[in-house]
Amino acid sequence: MFFRSTLKTPSMLLAVVGVLFLSACASAPLQYTDVIGDDSPYQTKIELTETPFYPQEEFQCGPAALATVLQVSGVSDADPDVLASQVYLPERRGSLQMEMLGATRRADRIPYVMAPNVESLLTELYAGNPVLVLQNLGLPRWPVWHYAVVIGINPLEEEVILRSGTTEREVMPLRRFERTWQMGNYWGMVVTEPGQIPMSADPLRYFEAVAPLEQQQRYEAAIAAYEAATQRWPEEATSFIGLGNIAYQQQRFADAEGHYYHASELAPGYAPVFYNLAWTFLRQGKNESAREAAAHAEQLAPDHPRFGKARAAIEEALASEAS
Amino acid sequence: MKKSLVYGTALAFGTLVMNPAAISPAYADIVSTQDIVTEQRAGVNKAQLTEQLERADVQEQLVRYGVDPQEALERINSMTNEEILELTANIDELPAGANAVVVILLVFIIWILIR
Numbered sequence: 001m002f003f004r005s006t007l008k009t010p011s012m013l014l015a016v017v018g019v020l021f022l023s024a025c026a027s028a029p030l031q032y033t034d035v036i037g038d039d040s041p042y043q044t045k046i047e048l049t050e051t052p053f054y055p056q057e058e059f060q061c062g063p064a065a066l067a068t069v070l071q072v073s074g075v076s077d078a079d080p081d082v083l084a085s086q087v088y089l090p091e092r093r094g095s096l097q098m099e100m101l102g103a104t105r106r107a108d109r110i111p112y113v114m115a116p117n118v119e120s121l122l123t124e125l126y127a128g129n130p131v132l133v134l135q136n137l138g139l140p141r142w143p144v145w146h147y148a149v150v151i152g153i154n155p156l157e158e159e160v161i162l163r164s165g166t167t168e169r170e171v172m173p174l175r176r177f178e179r180t181w182q183m184g185n186y187w188g189m190v191v192t193e194p195g196q197i198p199m200s201a202d203p204l205r206y207f208e209a210v211a212p213l214e215q216q217q218r219y220e221a222a223i224a225a226y227e228a229a230t231q232r233w234p235e236e237a238t239s240f241i242g243l244g245n246i247a248y249q250q251q252r253f254a255d256a257e258g259h260y261y262h263a264s265e266l267a268p269g270y271a272p273v274f275y276n277l278a279w280t281f282l283r284q285g286k287n288e289s290a291r292e293a294a295a296h297a298e299q300l301a302p303d304h305p306r307f308g309k310a311r312a313a314i315e316e317a318l319a320s321e322a323s
Numbered sequence: 324m325k326k327s328l329v330y331g332t333a334l335a336f337g338t339l340v341m342n343p344a345a346i347s348p349a350y351a352d353i354v355s356t357q358d359i360v361t362e363q364r365a366g367v368n369k370a371q372l373t374e375q376l377e378r379a380d381v382q383e384q385l386v387r388y389g390v391d392p393q394e395a396l397e398r399i400n401s402m403t404n405e406e407i408l409e410l411t412a413n414i415d416e417l418p419a420g421a422n423a424v425v426v427i428l429l430v431f432i433i434w435i436l437i438r
Contacts, residue, residue: 062421085391091389096418096419097417105401214355276354
């Protein structure tokens with residue numbers, strides 16, 4: 001038999017068992033017992049049964065898991081075969097995390113990478129969002145990387161429920177699940193419908209997820225995301241800077257000015273707002289206002305390599321315009 | 324004269340492929356939201372360091388790993404500079420989520436070992 005023949009000698013078997021125990025001893029403490037403890041709000045079973053399932057073809061758990069969460073976020077033509085061409089890396093026989101993020105952006109969705117912990121996972125599940133996770137189903141030194149989608153949890157039985165590989169409804173002990181997820185550094189991605197923000201999101205993480213879409217000129221998705229952020233975190237200036245920056249790129253300079261102005265009220269000491277405001281004034285021919293805003297940006301961050309030279313940059317642009 | 328034409332064409336083509344501006348916003352004068360969040364996270368202007376990233380080299384690397392050249396370019400264009408840097412630095416070590424068959428085999432081996 002294959003398994004016996006690979007483990008011919010007792011010493012080798014001993015070594016393998018030894019590695020197993022060593023890795024078990026050395027690993028960090030698990031979080032789940034605290035998170036589902038008696039005083040936690042998570043005491044009832046939840047299972048997102050409507051989550052679609054795509055049986056994995058060989059090596060293709062990445063595309064299958066991605067298709068699952070994209071479908072949930074309303075990308076109705078998300079298809080594992082098409083996604084495979086976007087995320088599958090033949091020489092590695094698998095999909096890398098950044099490829100998963102990139103393909104999500106290509107579908108005009110925000111790939112939100114959760115704060116890496118069990119509490120975020122539960123927060124998302126109870127909010128109705130399945131979570132795409134990276135697991136190591138092997139050993140730390142002999143990793144077997146795998147993507148799956150967590151669709152439910154039963155705190156009473158200490159079980160999680162996943163769409164995984166060829167198993168439509170895999171029930172895994174919470175303890176074992178957390179070990180495998182811990183070895184994947186608790187990496188989990190949530191993809192919501194446009195204008196919806198993941199329940200566990202914190203502002204900076206969220207803006208980090210949205211900004212690349214703006215950079216890639218996927219403006220519709222980015223605008224929906226920033227507008228949702230203005231509702232969720234009305235005190236955050238970054239949403240308004242984002243909206244302003246998109247308006248600027250689309251040459252809607254008056255709109256940009258409005259957004260930057262709003263941002264400046266929320267963050268009166270933040271140089272980038274006034275720097276961008278200066279350019280918006282300049283583009284509208286409001287040269288004196290441009291100079292004032294630039295001077296203010298410079299005053300707020302005199303040592304910054306960019307904002308500290310705001311006036312010079314604006315003067316240079318004015319001079320080249322005049323010539 | 325012919326030589327300069329060749330150089331000119333090569334240069335134009337080269338910049339088209341490797342210039343990040345090809346997908347960057349049309350106006351580079353304002354500070355981008357991407358730079359803002361990068362600064363907020365890192366406290367330093369890391370974004371400017373990575374601006375010089377040669378996307379053509381990255382594309383070549385992906386092609387070596389079996390991706391179609393056009394598809395490789397589209398993958399790169401869907402990633403951030405930080406993601407591309409990490410990809411090129413660690414392409415062999417990064418987790419590549421993959422095969423369920425190996426998993427089942429492994430679980431079975433472990434089960435045989437510990438029963």
